[in-house]
Amino acid sequence: MELQLVNERRRGPYAAKRLSEFAARCRRGGLAVTPQRLAIIKALLGSGEHPRADAIFAAVRMQHPHISLATVHRTLETLCEIGEARKVTMLHDSARYDGNITPHHHVVCVKCRRIRDIEIPRLDRLLAGQSELGEFTVLGSSLEIHALCEECGAKRAKANRTGKPRR
Amino acid sequence: MELQLVNERRRGPYAAKRLSEFAARCRRGGLAVTPQRLAIIKALLGSGEHPRADAIFAAVRMQHPHISLATVHRTLETLCEIGEARKVTMLHDSARYDGNITPHHHVVCVKCRRIRDIEIPRLDRLLAGQSELGEFTVLGSSLEIHALCEECGAKRAKANRTGKPRR
């Protein structure tokens, strides 16, 4: 089997492992280990729902009634920046439309959000043979390739040369 | 070569073909062919930028100075509904976070937006061998599989039985 739903039972041990390393990873990223951050990563690791900020807020509030929604938004963003979390899509800011309705996928520059179409016939073939996925009926798909475009890559290289930190 | 940027030169002929069929496709979808809709699909087909509503608005305004931004939003949405356009991601409404930072992909229910993790080792392998893509430096990727979850599929089936239109 080539496509496989990730087993929910793996989450417990995975979360425990990630949590045990969290403080060290924060410090490595130059971040203070605060109770709020701990609560937020804990809530995120404990959920298989790919939650939005408000869901994390609701969960965390039970233990930290004074936490601010702004802190939740900020912290989730920060966690993504140090690689302790990810977004399901990096294109959630606003709707992007495409007039090309033939099957294709996208490369997205992680800095400037420039998007270009790409074709991956092998991927389309792989998915064409998959109509069910656990409890899901497959309808279609779209691959988002994260990349750095030439222009942004050049800017970053220049910034590095003049001594600015990469991130 | 397995991954390939779509050639920009294809857009001209493709847009012309789509435009010539547009009126017929609107009527097939039960939509009136209005100057605004024509201008919007034209602007969309003429752009390789995967534009946001405001960019389409700006482009269309040059020929239709009285068009409303609301019309642009509505029309782009309508075009997606009848299959004349698509969104780059269906998850643009709000940020969804994932605590799982191991390489994986997602199945998304098109109705309720439930998301589950999936693993596609063959896709990861395919992409691991691709560090450049035209002017882009590849960093990672995320596949969004569009699907219908069991619950929503059941609801839809039931609605059909009781005579409600599917869409």
Place this chain on the structure above:
DNA sequence: ACCTAGGTGATAGTGATTATCATCTGGTTA
């Protein structure tokens, strides 16, 4: 030409996210 369902423009409203800023605190240093 006439009718009407559906489309549009103007604008108010909503919901998610970000900005601002005064206050607080983790973690380093004396």
Place this chain on the structure above:
DNA sequence: TAACCAGATGATAATCACTATCACCTAGGT
């Protein structure tokens, strides 16, 4: 251990993309 301060937080205002509302308009069938 206390004192310090860069960075973190909470409260709240502001912003931004998008949707709802509604009076008026028009495409397309009669």
